[in-house]
Amino acid sequence: MSATVTAIQQPNRPQTNSIQQELHHIGEELIASLPPIEELSAGQRRGMIARYSAVLEGNFIYWMTGAYLSAKSEEARSIIEENLLTEVRDSHPRMLRKFAMAARAVPSDSDALAVFPQLTAVRLFIGRLSTAPIIAMMAFFEGFIQEFMAYLADLAKRQGSEEREYTDVHGVCDIEHSEELFRALEVEMAIASQSHEPADLFEGVYLLRSLIQAIIADPARSVTAIRGS
Incomplete structure (x- = not known):
């Protein structure tokens, strides 16, 4: 086995541990920014x-x-x-559609438009196929999702829904998925360090954070604030 292959296969643990801590901090800030659920109207719950x-x-x-x-x-x-x-096998998009339907929150054109700019930015970022930044983004998202599921489930419950398959599954499986993706990141960062390809590791994370903030935000409240300023 060559020295190069050995270096690639050795996980870069000190670096990815610090990255994992930073991404966890970003996720915690997003969770802390969630509006108190008891203060949301039915329309605001549906919108989120x-x-x-x-x-x-x-x-x-x-x-x-x-x-x-x-x-x-x-x-x-x-x-x-x-x-x-x-x-794909467990049809997670089906789970999510059932979840939205049960909460009377099937997305409308206005819902899609509210997140379109931020979603487009993430799509274009993914299209560049920059390995480590994409995996960092996905590892971050898997970690955020499992923290967000309890809040999402509560939103739906207050909408009169008893459908919990989506939130129950993702509140558990995404813990393992996040850890596995950090392992993938370790390997890919070792490869990237040898290729000397410049990359902003957190670019996708920051774009995704903006997208999550758009999901959380109430567009109607934002418009009212702008008109009142």
């Missing part, structure tokens, strides 16, 4: 569920496919493939 559904139902598999296509190591591809297999 609908915007979330408008983004995730048709895009998560696309994002993860971008991670798979960009991966340079067999280990990373294997990890991402397992994630994709779960999404």
Whole structure:
């Protein structure tokens, strides 16, 4: 075995541990920014569920496919493939659509338009197939999702829904998915360090953070604030 191959296969743990801590901090800030659920109107609850559904139902598999296509190591591809297999085999988009329907929050045109600029930015970022930044983004998102599921489930419950398959599944499986993606990131960062390809590791994370903020935000409240200023 050559020295180069050995270096690639050794996980870059100190660096990815600090990255994981930073991404966890970003996720915690997003969770802390969620509006108190008891203060939301039925329309605001519906809107948040609908915007979330408008983004995730048709895009998560696309994002993860971008991670798979960009991966340079067999280990990373294997990890991402397992994630994709779960999404497709268990029909997670179906779970999310059932969840939105039960909460009377099927996305409308206005819901899709509310997140369109931020979603477009993430899509274009994925299209560049920059391996480590995409995997960092997906690892961050998997970690955020499992923290967000309790809030999302409560939104739906207050909408009169008893449908919990989507939130129950993602509140558990995404913990493992996030850890596995950090393992993939370790391998891909080792490869990237040898290729000397410049990349902003957190670019996708910051774009995704903006998209999540658009999901959380109430467009009507934002318009009112602008008109009142």
